[in-house]
Amino acid sequence: MGLEYENAPFIAVDWGTTNRRAYLLLNGIVVGDENRGVGAGSLSPSQYPDEIATIRRSLGDYPILCAGMVGSRIGWRELPYTGLPAGIATIAAKVVEVAPEVRIIPGVARCDTPQDVMRGEEVQLLGAVLADLVPDDAIVCQPGTHSKWARIEEGKLVDFVTAMTGELFALLRDHSLLASQLGEPALPGPAFAEGVDRGRSGDLPTELFQIRAAGLLGKVRDEHAGSQVSGLLIGCEVAARLRTLPNQTIYILDNGALGSLYASAVEILGGTARLVSSRTAFCAGTVAIRSHLHAAKE
């Protein structure tokens, strides 16, 4: 993309609701990392300086660039969203220094109806293009508690939509009448595939109860119920998106098991999926934003 990355080391932090992942970057390469289950959901604003000190004790006393829920209403400081279309330059222009050499990247909002918001995913999305993980024009899915489906055009984020699929799964697993059936993790396989196939109808309230009833009548083993429910929810989400995106390759940004489930669902529903590394994408995005900040200062 013709961007010149600066050489000076810095620390990029992907700071979500439940975790933060800190990477020490030198010449665009991760040379150290430090992760902790201390997300925006469990920190008050006054606790962030101590967390920053912890990161610097571990990775070194370098400038820090954060993205994610750290910049939200439940984070360190609520920053205004950037609008669409969003490229590296527009996002870099809204970065805020919240403490000495600690900066936060703002999120992106879709202000037209239907409204939508993201915080942190924009860095991965643009970074994936810069790192040549996805083409300049692409559909990218980021699985998660709140999965994002983004449209990239000419290297910029032009539109996106969110599905709270992961949150629905957690609600069912932790608090619903199905909870006792959902102790086992969701795995790819026949039970997941059956769920995906049934999820395409979009009749979640009914399909979910049928797993409960099948459990009561001994027709589904508890070890398969989690995979079925996961398949139902992911199938519902993926089928709705594929209906509006026929014949497109879906790039799935993920480093974990969830990405494999999404790729499997896309293929079951007749689409083409490619898994790419969200960690590599995030780091590439922060390096590009940092280069822009650096260039603007000069």
Place this chain on the structure above:
Amino acid sequence: MGLEYENAPFIAVDWGTTNRRAYLLLNGIVVGDENRGVGAGSLSPSQYPDEIATIRRSLGDYPILCAGMVGSRIGWRELPYTGLPAGIATIAAKVVEVAPEVRIIPGVARCDTPQDVMRGEEVQLLGAVLADLVPDDAIVCQPGTHSKWARIEEGKLVDFVTAMTGELFALLRDHSLLASQLGEPALPGPAFAEGVDRGRSGDLPTELFQIRAAGLLGKVRDEHAGSQVSGLLIGCEVAARLRTLPNQTIYILDNGALGSLYASAVEILGGTARLVSSRTAFCAGTVAIRSHLHAAKE
């Protein structure tokens, strides 16, 4: 229907997961009632005799006929389900006396794929026909935590399906990221209607998050969010059913506000709805089952 109701008074109890409603019936007429928020979800089996004593202290020392979750795995005693088709005689034949003059009506299971179960609704459904609230051939919807959609043919329950719509709403209201927006009760009106219209797509994971995003961006007032979410969920459920039931009148068995929301959703989605009293239907059903028990004894 030609059934002769016996004259002797008895007490019918609609014993669900969170409430029990007891009715003293004489010649098929409710002459007294007593309700308490003591459902199968909060009672251990050993606590039922005390509850029975409480009911009899209030309504008199009469025979008691119970239906609902009292006969489930979480109730007083788990009774085997009756199969389909289910009429008054088949259900009456499986009633069990669990204590002196205290009997429980079993539930009904759909054992074919997809499996489904009900406990208590079968009494309302058959009672609604006997009380001439619905015709001998009808589609009946019973809104609730787990709503039922039943097909009645020649006065018998021949098929049904369950949607856990009410449970999903409660999960979202009590435990989700949307919780702070859902403090106000759902009401019929433009916000509910908008939700119903958006729910017909079946893309719940996405539509739900859009209400969250609209709230964050100040585009939807919290007083309307509950009605929108309720509309989304009920709209998803009703649209899925109407797709398989074109041009049928939907009889909605309910005595509360939820029945009005369902009737409104049916009309918005192009169907015809008629509200009928679930309390009257329940009492008629228990009177018919009691008459059968009485006749069988003679």
